[in-house]
Amino acid sequence: MYICAQGWTRGMKAVSKVVDEFFEKIIDEHVQDARKQQEHHKDFIDVLLSLMDAQQEAAEQLSRSNIKAIMLDMLVGAMDTSATAVEWALAELYRNPRVMKRVQQELETVVGLDRLVEESDLVKLEYLEMVVKETMRLHPVAPLLVPHESMEDIKINGYDIPKKSRVIVNIWAIGRDPRVWSHNADEFYPERFEGVDIDVRGHDFRLIPFGSGRRGCRGMQLGLTMIRLILAQLVHCFEWKLPNGMSPHDLDMGEKFGLSVPMANHLIAIPNYRLVS
Numbered sequence: 236m237y238i239c240a241q242g243w244t245r246g247m248k249a250v251s252k253v254v255d256e257f258f259e260k261i262i263d264e265h266v267q268d269a270r271k272q273q274e275h276h277k278d279f280i281d282v283l284l285s286l287m288d289a290q291q292e293a294a295e296q297l298s299r300s301n302i303k304a305i306m307l308d309m310l311v312g313a314m315d316t317s318a319t320a321v322e323w324a325l326a327e328l329y330r331n332p333r334v335m336k337r338v339q340q341e342l343e344t345v346v347g348l349d350r351l352v353e354e355s356d357l358v359k360l361e362y363l364e365m366v367v368k369e370t371m372r373l374h375p376v377a378p379l380l381v382p383h384e385s386m387e388d389i390k391i392n393g394y395d396i397p398k399k400s401r402v403i404v405n406i407w408a409i410g411r412d413p414r415v416w417s418h419n420a421d422e423f424y425p426e427r428f429e430g431v432d433i434d435v436r437g438h439d440f441r442l443i444p445f446g447s448g449r450r451g452c453r454g455m456q457l458g459l460t461m462i463r464l465i466l467a468q469l470v471h472c473f474e475w476k477l478p479n480g481m482s483p484h485d486l487d488m489g490e491k492f493g494l495s496v497p498m499a500n501h502l503i504a505i506p507n508y509r510l511v512s
């Protein structure tokens with residue numbers, strides 16, 4: 236018999252029960268809305284439910300448990316990642332007042348100071364996009380992606396990688412490699428992306444914060460939009476000050492290592508409203 240001394244199994248079962256009830260409630264609400272044929276915008280759960288209904292006769296049917304598993308995947312993938320990226324971006328902006336000024340100037344030119352930034356503004360905010368890329372280069376949220384498995388024997392750079400090897404890609408190291416990013420690889424310098432065709436969408440292996448290929452991040456578009464919009468709104472609406480006369484150079488940029496890498500000590504700053512009304 237196995238006894239879990241720390242009570243982890245019991246703890247995990249309790250968490251799993253709470254999460255399961257939460258997902259059940261969301262699914263029930265969607266089923267009821269669909270029954271009442273209420274006019275509403277069809278979301279992700281509606282689509283999964285209609286697939287489940289359409290496949291009732293099929294051999295491999297999508298079940299309610301499958302839907303809950305997909306919801307859990309989405310929740311886990313989405314929760315910390317965007318928040319961590321925004322926090323790193325803000326910390327770098329504090330440490331680099333020149334870059335902060337340029338982001339604010341771009342926002343003043345494109346949006347002005349009498350309304351909030353909207354999602355439709357994002358395409359015009361080119362410098363902000365460079366700031367997000369530079370943040371993801373130096374502070375990838377998942378620095379080792381997630382472990383992959385090679386499907387075939389392959390040779391890369393003279394190394395034999397047998398089929399079924401566990402492959403871990405160190406994008407943290409790629410992002411700081413001077414052979415890839417030149418002598419100022421450790422510097423936060425968004426201008427390095429000016430006029431250079433490097434995106435974060437998995438096409439260019441120098442910068443793959445969302446991974447690449449068919450196991451790449453499913454929520455990349457949502458994640459990118461959230462990071463850009465939240466960062467733009469925070470910088471546009473507020474002037475930020477560090478507490479107790481702290482200098483930007485005293486900021487602790489230490490990392491807390493895990494599957495995702497947030498700041499070791501969370502950023503604390505004081506906002507001052509800066510819009511006209």
Ligand code: HEM
Pocket residue numbers: 308309310312313314316317320376377380381382444445446447449450451452453454455457458459462
């Ligand atoms: C800043 C935001 C995000 C970052 C940096 C990020 C990063 C990643 C990375 C690195 C992977 C592993 C890719 C690989 O190993 O090749 C991944 C997988 C995944 N992400 Fe994200 N993610 C973000 C936001 C989101 C959001 C918002 C969602 C969902 C709404 C999401 C859902 C997923 C899912 C479902 C997977 C697993 C894909 C699979 O295994 O097939 N992610 N993400």
